[in-house]
Amino acid sequence: MGAAMSLDITGERIEAAVQPKRMYTPTILSVRAQSGTVEIHLNDEQLAEIEFAIRQHLDSVRYPEEPQETVEDVKLEYSIKEGIA
Template sequence: MSSGFSIDMASEQVEIRVDPRQTYSPATLVLRGKTFGLVLQARDEQLADIGDAINRHLKSIRYHEIPDHQSKLNHEYEPEAAHETET
């Protein structure tokens, strides 16, 4: 089965999450905006490929070097880093 979709989410706030795989279903990448919802079922390897492609794009535009973006990233990862040091 082949399908094609185009969603313009540039002007919306988007909720993005990955739901882990369950016994009878693969992991899902969920994108939700005010005017759309997309649920993509994928193997972990496919999700890793998607993540790698996004990271390559962000590195190519030097996204993480922009001060405002870096401070956002630092803030987002602070709770995770604190949790990892506690365990």
């Protein structure tokens, strides 16, 4: 069964929860926003894949591979050179 769904919730407050698997239902990842709720039924390995993808994204946003030099870095570097000279 294939399905594609898209829900733009970028400007909304969200609630995310994981309901553990029970006897007759798998693990459920639930994301609730004002415009709707998405529930994904999955196993723990699939949930771990989603967690890995999210963690990779957040790490790349927080810590870019090549840090860019800021104006303050340049000022500090210049003042150090001035102090040495």
